[in-house]
Amino acid sequence: MQVTLRVFRYNPEKDKRGRYETYTLEAEETDRILDLLEKVKGYHDGTLSFRRSCAHGVCGSDAMRVNGRNYLACKVLVRDVGERITVEPLLGLRVIKDLIVDMEPFFDNYKKVLPYFINDTALPEDGKERRQSPEQRARFDDTTKCILCAACTTSCPSYWASDDYLGPAALVTAHRFIFDSRDAAASERLKIVGETSGVARCHTIYNCTMACPREIQITRAIGELKLATLTGKLE
Amino acid sequence: MAGLYASRSVKTAVISKLYPTRSHTGAAQGGIGAALGNLEEDHPEWHTYDTVKGSDYLGDQDAIEFMCEEAPEAVLELEHMGLPFDRTPDGKISQRPFGGHTNNVTGKPVRRAAHAADRTGHMILQTLYQQCLKNKVTFFDEFQVLDFLSVNGKTAGVVAVELATGELHVFHAKAVIFATGGHGRIFEVTSNAYAYTGDGAAVLLRRGIPLEDMEFFQFHPTGIYKLGILITEGVRGEGGVLINGAGERFMPKYAPTVKDLASRDIISRAIYTEIREGRGVNGKNYVYLDARPESVNRYAALDGRTNPDGSAYTVTAEELLHKLPDIVDFNRVYLGIDPMTQMMPIQPTAHYTMGGIPTNKYGEVVVDDRNTVYPGLYGAGECACVSVHGANRLGTNSLLDLIVFGKHSGLKAAEYAGQAAFEPLPADAESNARAQLDELRGGTGKENAFDIATEMKKVMFDDVGIYRSSKGMQSAIEKIGELRERFRHVKVMDTGRIFNTELLNAWELGSMLDIADVIARCALNRTESRGGHSREDFSKRDDQNWLKHTLAVLNGGRVDISYKPVAITKYPPKERTY
Numbered sequence: 001m002q003v004t005l006r007v008f009r010y011n012p013e014k015d016k017r018g019r020y021e022t023y024t025l026e027a028e029e030t031d032r033i034l035d036l037l038e039k040v041k042g043y044h045d046g047t048l049s050f051r052r053s054c055a056h057g058v059c060g061s062d063a064m065r066v067n068g069r070n071y072l073a074c075k076v077l078v079r080d081v082g083e084r085i086t087v088e089p090l091l092g093l094r095v096i097k098d099l100i101v102d103m104e105p106f107f108d109n110y111k112k113v114l115p116y117f118i119n120d121t122a123l124p125e126d127g128k129e130r131r132q133s134p135e136q137r138a139r140f141d142d143t144t145k146c147i148l149c150a151a152c153t154t155s156c157p158s159y160w161a162s163d164d165y166l167g168p169a170a171l172v173t174a175h176r177f178i179f180d181s182r183d184a185a186a187s188e189r190l191k192i193v194g195e196t197s198g199v200a201r202c203h204t205i206y207n208c209t210m211a212c213p214r215e216i217q218i219t220r221a222i223g224e225l226k227l228a229t230l231t232g233k234l235e
Numbered sequence: 236m237a238g239l240y241a242s243r244s245v246k247t248a249v250i251s252k253l254y255p256t257r258s259h260t261g262a263a264q265g266g267i268g269a270a271l272g273n274l275e276e277d278h279p280e281w282h283t284y285d286t287v288k289g290s291d292y293l294g295d296q297d298a299i300e301f302m303c304e305e306a307p308e309a310v311l312e313l314e315h316m317g318l319p320f321d322r323t324p325d326g327k328i329s330q331r332p333f334g335g336h337t338n339n340v341t342g343k344p345v346r347r348a349a350h351a352a353d354r355t356g357h358m359i360l361q362t363l364y365q366q367c368l369k370n371k372v373t374f375f376d377e378f379q380v381l382d383f384l385s386v387n388g389k390t391a392g393v394v395a396v397e398l399a400t401g402e403l404h405v406f407h408a409k410a411v412i413f414a415t416g417g418h419g420r421i422f423e424v425t426s427n428a429y430a431y432t433g434d435g436a437a438v439l440l441r442r443g444i445p446l447e448d449m450e451f452f453q454f455h456p457t458g459i460y461k462l463g464i465l466i467t468e469g470v471r472g473e474g475g476v477l478i479n480g481a482g483e484r485f486m487p488k489y490a491p492t493v494k495d496l497a498s499r500d501i502i503s504r505a506i507y508t509e510i511r512e513g514r515g516v517n518g519k520n521y522v523y524l525d526a527r528p529e530s531v532n533r534y535a536a537l538d539g540r541t542n543p544d545g546s547a548y549t550v551t552a553e554e555l556l557h558k559l560p561d562i563v564d565f566n567r568v569y570l571g572i573d574p575m576t577q578m579m580p581i582q583p584t585a586h587y588t589m590g591g592i593p594t595n596k597y598g599e600v601v602v603d604d605r606n607t608v609y610p611g612l613y614g615a616g617e618c619a620c621v622s623v624h625g626a627n628r629l630g631t632n633s634l635l636d637l638i639v640f641g642k643h644s645g646l647k648a649a650e651y652a653g654q655a656a657f658e659p660l661p662a663d664a665e666s667n668a669r670a671q672l673d674e675l676r677g678g679t680g681k682e683n684a685f686d687i688a689t690e691m692k693k694v695m696f697d698d699v700g701i702y703r704s705s706k707g708m709q710s711a712i713e714k715i716g717e718l719r720e721r722f723r724h725v726k727v728m729d730t731g732r733i734f735n736t737e738l739l740n741a742w743e744l745g746s747m748l749d750i751a752d753v754i755a756r757c758a759l760n761r762t763e764s765r766g767g768h769s770r771e772d773f774s775k776r777d778d779q780n781w782l783k784h785t786l787a788v789l790n791g792g793r794v795d796i797s798y799k800p801v802a803i804t805k806y807p808p809k810e811r812t813y
Contacts, residue, residue, distance in 0.1 A: 013731045030569070042685030046737040047729040053428040056464045056565065058357060059257040075568055096399065097734045103254065116365035117317020129314040131326030137319060144319050144351070144358065148256050182317065215564075 003027045003078060005036050007048065008088040010095050018095065020086075021045070029079035033066055033087065037073060037099075050099040057213055060149030063090055064099050070151040070211040090154035106150045109166045113174040113192055118185035136181040143176040143221050145214040152208035152218055158201045165201040166193065168208035168218045175221040179234060186234060194229035202226070236363055236638055237412045237598070237615045240645025242372045245652045249372055250395055250406065252379040252430060252739075255364050259416055259428045260616075260637065263356025264561065265469035266331060266348025267313075267638065268631035269306035273327045274346040274543050279303045281339040282347065286632060287806045289335045289498045290625025291766035291776065293448070293784070295802035298596040298621045302632075302639050309638045310349050318362040320351050321558075331558075332472040335498035335629040335813070344472075344496045346543075348631040353467050353561045359634060378404065379739055380434065381668035383411070383442045383612075384661060390611030391658040393438075394668040398739065401732030403665045409655045410648040412598065412613040413439065414641065417588030419452075421751045423696035425585040426458055426465035435618045436591055437746035440753065444609065445602060445786040447620040447799075448590035449750070450758035451767050453628055454701050456502035458584025460521040464565055466581060468630040470524060471495045473558055474531035474540070474550060477506065478523040478578060479514040484534065485522075490813035494538070497813040500627040500767045503583040507701050516580065523578035526559070528552045583701055587628055589767060590757075591620040593786065593799075598644020604786065604799035611651055611658075615644040622784065625801075626766020675741045680726030684741050687718050687725065691744075691751055699755050704771045708759040715752045722748055749789075756794045757785050778808050 003025055010018040023040050034052055041048045050073070051061040057075035064073055065088040067081050078085070093101035124130060146169060153159050153167035174193050178186045193199050199222055208218040228234055238249040249255065270277040282303040287294055314320060314328060321329040332344035351358040367374070375395070382394040384405070392408040415435025419427030440446055456477070457466040471477075476495050479485045489505040490497035497505075506522055515521055525531075532549045540548040552575045556563055566574045592614040593601050600612040616637040623636055694714045698707035722745060729737040763777035764770045783798040 011731060012733055041737070041740075042683070046684075046727065047731070049729075049734045049736045053253055053257045053430045054259065054262050055429060056262070056462075057568070058262050058354070058561070059253075059259070059428060061253065061257050077569070097731075100734050107254075111368060116369040117362070118369075119317075123315060127308075127311065129311055129320075129326075129328050132322055133326050134322045134324065137322045140319070141352075144361075145354070147261070147357070148254075177317075180317070180319065 001027060001029060001083065003036065003083045003085055005040065006086045007040065007098070009048070009098055011047065012097055027078050029077065031078045032074050033071070033076050033078070033081070033085065034062055034073040036078070036085070037087070049097045058147060060147035063149040063151040063154070064088065065090060070155045072149060072151065072213045075213050090150060092154045092160045093150070103150065106153060106167070106169065109170040110148065110173060112166060113170050114177070114185055114189055115173045117177065117180070117183055119182055121184065130182045132181055139181070140176050140179040142216050143172045145216050146172045146176070147214060149213060151211040151213055155207040155211035157205060157207065158203055162201060164197040166198055168202070168222065171199060171202070171222050171225060172216060172218055175225055178225065178228065190229050190232070193225050199226045199229060236641025237414050237613070237645040237648070238372050239363055239367050239370060240642050241412065241649040242367070242370050243649070245649045247372055248375060248406065249367070250375045250378045250380055250393065252377065252434070254376050255374060256360060257430070258360055259431060260634070261357045261360040262426070262428065262465070263359070263634055264353040264465060264467035265333060265472065266350035266355050266631045267310055267359070267634035268333065268336060268347050268629065269310040269349055269635065270303065270347060271307050271310060271328060271330065271349065273323055273330050276338070277345050277347055279306065281337070281345070282306065284339055284806060285336050286623065286629055288811055289627055289629040290623070291627055291811055292778070292782065292806070292808035293451070293622065293625030293765060293801060295622050296804040296806060297802045299623050300804065301596045302623050302635060305639045306635055309635065309642065313359065313362060313638065316362050316366050318351065318358050320349055331469060332496060333630045334468050334471065334496045334502070336631070337493065342492050344493055348469070348472065350469065353469055353559045356634060359638070380438060381671060381742070383438050384664055385442065386658040386661055388610070389658050390609070391660055392664070394665050396668070396672070398734055401735055403668055405660065405664045407657060407660055409652040409657055410611045410613065412615060412644050412648050413592060413618055414614070414616045414637075415618045417617040418747060418750050419585045419588065421691060421695050421747045421754070422585035422700065423692040424458060424461070424463040424582065426455060426463050427585065432743040432747050433750040434743060434746045437749045439592055440749060440789050443788065444600065445593060445788045446591060446753060447593040448622060448785050449754045449787055450761050450785060451589035451626050452585065452754065453499055453587035453589060453767050454503040454583040455499055455586035456506055456583050457524050457581040459565065459569060460580040460582050462569055463584040464569065465584065465586065466524060466562055466565070466579060467559070468499070470526050470559060470562060473526070473555060474535050474548065475524055475526035476530065476534050477502070478525050479509045480516040480518070480522065481514050485509055485514070493813045498627055498629060500769070501813060503701055504769060506583055521580045521582045524581045525578045526555060526574050527576060527578070528555060531555070585696065585700070587633060588617050589620070589622070589624045589626065589628055591618050594619045594621050594640070594644070596621060596640070596643065597647040598640050599647060604797065606799070611655060613644040613648045615641045626768060671742065671745070672738060675725065675727050675738060676730070678726035679724045682721045682724040684725045684744055687722055688744050688747070691715065691718050691748060695751055695754070699758055702769055702771055703758055705759065708755055712752070712755045712759065715748060715755060719748050719752065753787050753794055757787050757796065760796050761785065782808060
């Protein structure tokens, strides 16, 4: 089948503003959008720039907008979006070149929620694992799936409108540690997400949940954080 | 892991061509092997023997013993760093069976793979990155290393290009650890990321460092048909079985004891044999992996498989979904099928680089048959060849390898850097890197890099793949030579500095072509079959002549091959059956 691929282009060394280029390609309906971008780069215009690595939805490099919605380009197929396809960079982050955006503000927010396991108490005497029941482990399973692709954060109107909102991805990371029974810094993190740049900025729009390629129930996780900041309780 | 450990005592920078959380460790699914014995009896000695046997006796037994002894502590250390392993009912780290891992008394599969659903690698990568942030390790994200610098045979640093600006940077260092991954992208069907282009090995090869056992590459039995995306061995660990086009479970013919949990080289060859004898599905190049709960339960009953408490092993769809969520997701997204009610079409996929930069068990790069250490240079993970995997790696041992040898290379590099002085940088340290990029910008433009890459991948998969023959490999070597010549005429059209990914991709293709040439030559040279290297014209293992490692050196454009002995301690080679 033939598809029309309309791609946002911006070369900071030449262009004053972005523009769109349209490519007509032969494609299979099972082709990934990433496959189409590779084809354009290989045979139509080598200057087209985008990030990618694993090509099967686990590394988080190639989040972008396809027909107006955030996806990983390697996890959305032609049959999912049809024959007329528009590909654009993520919203809310500065475009550096073509489909590549500046990820630094995104990672800066991630770093604000103490995104690492903290427990300075003594290890079990036998040197073995800190015990955790399957139920305790299940409590934060969903939020361990995050690959930091930024699809959620850049789909969030509150994030677009704000300079300092932590955004859904950083909150997902906070959730992953706050609800881990082994972690000892929940109160510190709850304080961070309880500030005005935190959960208060979430207006339950659900864009993040819709955008997540890992199907994390993000709005629910943020809701659990909201409740915990109010009650100080983790159940 | 290496950066984390080094940073505890010396000033450390991590240079990565991707954001670190994009690294391919994150794609590892099934588990990390360690004889914790959390669910049943297990011992590091059993793990050692299984790994030696899995390596088809080409692994160095001192290094294997070291890795397997260190394994339980290494896995517990990850747990102490917060890694969210799945749990047993009593709260311990959960473990599942995996190919080639056995109870050495009964020969039956043993639960040794510590796991976090089917995203164990993701959890390891995230946890280590997080701990690096906690320890304030400095990261240079999206910097591609192009060259290794040395003075008087000692390490002086590396040269890297910053993707965001196109600028070359010289990193002056007392010690350098390469943890640059494998090169599966030289093959047509692969589970590997685009980034897996063998850059680290190629950079050192061009600077005169040998590469070890490059002919050994692992083809994982279960990649999604055509796409190559990995379906973890954990599916078979949970009871999934392989079914040919005639509807028969075929692995008992090839591995009567452990059947679908034989080691990967054996299963990949079995699948190819089925296909070649006309028992692929619909006459095509694939077979089925069946993980439907009713099939799992039927075959588990036939095999007499039991739970740790002795009761009969059964699963429900809900349990499988919980243990293998990503596998279900991959099937739904890419194939539109539900593995709980349908069988998955699979074919072997290029998966893992057993060979690589020669190191000892401390991660020190060793450059000759006497294992002479190269001062200040270290390797860890898939790019390195310790060698613990020999001719065939067991599942779960790659994550173990990178944790154990990442740790020890980090410690050793820090120890060295703590007492060594900086070597002076060579004059115009960037010149070699700059010349490589200039050449790619200045080609005639009559050749297309994508065409060259496509042809390389095809010839490597077809002729230097699962089955190899003298004729096929000779023609592959000629073809690669022709492609390398054509590569000189490639011209990068993008003249910009900022995120010139076309230039970067072309440079990576140069790495792949160099590596492909070395692999094909080493494979042709080894006139026997062992582990992942399987020759139709020399179908038997030949310990008399070939119980030795290959060392390949680039000598003025020519590949010179020499050998070094295999370290054998407790386990004399014997015939390998499963």
